[in-house]
Amino acid sequence: MKQILNLILLALILPSCHPAPPKEEQPTVLVSRAEFDLEKVNFQENVPRLYSKHLLDSNDLQIDTAKGNPAKQVSRYKISNVMTDALKIKVPQQDFGYLYKSPQLDSVAKFQNxxxxxxxxxxxxxxxxxxxxxxxxxxxxxxxxxxxxxxxxKYGKPKYAFFLESGFDVCSYEWVLADRTIQVETSYSVGVRISTDGNSGSIKTYKLDMLIVHNPAKEALYNAHIYEFPDRILYDGKLRNLKELQLQKKSTFKDDFLLHSTNTELIKNVGGIYDIPSSESDQN
Incomplete structure (x- = not known):
């Protein structure tokens, strides 16, 4: 009887001794079909190593990684638009860091499906x-x-949801988690399909852009988008005041790394003008 009990006990213990399946490791270099998992980022990644094969310069041109160290050619983070170029100002005002950009690579990254x-x-x-x-x-x-x-x-109802633009149905959703904030922006674009068989026409593409920000860096990242102007600015060969140029003393310059929830106008949502219509929710 004692021998039978020992055999039963052994049978119960053995399954728990099986080793757990190995964790799927993140790719260390970004290439086509790498499927770098954005849901698993820990903000300790070796970014220069990730971009050691494919890296764009500040003009969005592919850097020849075979010639020299691409990490030394990486772009300083710079917010650039028509206004910054016209006023010849540098945003961020203080050096923030570096921006690594990949070219178009099939399935270079993933998040769930x-x-x-x-x-x-x-x-x-x-x-x-x-x-x-x-x-x-x-x-x-x-x-x-x-x-x-x-x-x-998985993450529940987003903390923020905004209808940003009707022209291309631009909507934004934001989840604030313990250590990170996830923002998803949806929109569509229209292109032209040219065919010799008479089936030419327009093509509608549905876009999804994802921004993941480390919560401890959110304030510093937001501040990097703010430019504090002097009282007078040299523009078009003449010193002009801020009112003349319709500028605020502290102006926020937008780019892909600015969370929409930093916009107080969106948060206040007076009259519900930024509520996502139910028709858009159904499509998005």
Whole structure:
């Protein structure tokens, strides 16, 4: 009887002795179909190593990584638009860090069932990542909606949801987690299909852009988008005051790394003008 009991006990113990399946490791270099998992980032990634094969310069041209060290050619983080160029100002005013950008690479990154075709990683001066920005495209709205539904199923209702623009149905959703903030922006674009068989026409592409920001860096990242002007600015060969140029003393310059929730106008949402219409929610 004692021998039978020992055999039963051994049978119960043995399954627990089986080794756990190995954890799927993150790719160390970004290449086509690398599927770098954005859901698993820990903000300790070796970013120069990730971009050691594919890296864009400040003009979005591919750097020849075979010639020299691409890490030395990485771009300083710079916010650039028509106004910054016209006023000849540098934003951020203080050096923030580096921006690593990949060219278009099939499934270079993923988040759950979303596959992204490009990935940018923003680092502070120590080259530790503080934000990830990735872009994906879908041929059908229902496929994108399924991905959004999966996000909400896991992370719950977003803390913020904004209807930003009606022209291309631009919507934004933001989840604030313990250590990171995830923002998803959806929109669509229209292209032209040219065919010799008479089937030419327009093509609608459904876009999904994801921004992941490390919460401890959110304030510093937001401040990097603010430029404090002097009382008078040299513009078009003449010193002009801020009122003349319709500028605020402290102005915020937007780019892909600015969370929409930093915009107080969106948060206040007077009259509900930024509420996402139910028709858009159904499509997105």
């Amino acid at each position: 979303i596959r992204f075709g490009s990935l940018q990683i923003l680092c502070q001066r120590d080259k530790k990542p503080v934000a990830f920005y990735a872009e994906a495209e879908f041929k059908e709205a229902k496929l994108r909606k399924k991905c959004l539904d999966d996000l909400q199923k």
